[in-house]
Amino acid sequence: MDVTQVHQAGTFFASIFVIATTTMRTMIPLRVFGIVVNVILITTSLISHTYPTLLLHAILLPLNVYRLHQMLQLVRDVKKSVNSDLSMEWLKPFMTERQCSAGEVLFYKNEKAEDMFYIVSGRYRLVESGIELPVGAIVGELGMLSPANERTQTLECIEAGTVLGVSYRQVEELYVQNPEFGFYFLKLASARLFQNIERLEQRLAEQSEPPPAAASAAPATV
Structure with missing residues (x-):
């Protein structure tokens, strides 16, 4: 040949x-x-x-x-x-960086949800619940799965820092490219949802506990 x-x-x-x-x-x-x-x-x-x-x-x-x-x-x-730990750090290579200043609102309650964020540095608080999110937390991922795609709370930056953002469209593209990824993403998001519900139930249980009994009065001195 x-x-x-x-x-x-x-x-x-x-x-x-x-x-x-x-x-x-x-x-x-x-x-x-x-x-x-x-x-x-x-x-x-x-x-x-x-x-x-x-x-x-x-x-x-x-x-x-x-x-x-x-x-x-x-x-x-x-x-x-x-x-393991339900971390979403695997999304970091697909995210874009965003600098946030103190007092800046990343999103408001009931507005259209289009992306999620990974907290790199700074301090952030969910206004309605008063929950402060730690570095390494992911916020906004459940809006992708909600029927109306609306934010359930307002997210405010209370100390300047950096977040990484990824749009729901990018996540959907990853799913189309690899359905196996989509399957595990849904499992992960569902697990995080149940985790959040469990935390909420714990907080409600703590708030509903009766206050500790008042200390017994000291015996009168003769």
Whole structure:
């Protein structure tokens, strides 16, 4: 088989994989097939000395490998969060930074919810409940799952700091690209919802407890 035939055979097999990618709806198998196409065309381009094609796929190969690794890591991180501390730090690579000043309101109660936030630094308070959120907390994720997509409380910055934000649209895109991510995200959000309900019940129970009995009066001295 001469060089031309090798090149034609490689191009033929690569074309089959390219056609197969058009039938795929999720990102992980799409990236895998893309990597296979890159490897085939790099090999045949080396043999046939087709350097423009070689250069193109030499660039695309590490990009596809990186994106595949990123998506697989995302799924692993979400699974880990579901089974451990319910952290949403795995979303940080997809978030954008926002600086907040003291007194700034990030969102108001009953307004349309379109994004969620990860607290990096500073102090923030949910106004209606008076709850202060610690560094590392995620706020606003449950608005994505509510029927009306409305905020249930107002979030105010009480000490200047930084938050990371991600829109619901970006999260939805991640779900479309990888349904497994969406499944674990729903499990994680549901677990956090039940966790919040449990905390609220504990606070209500504490508030409903009767005040401690007054101390007994000291005996009168003779």
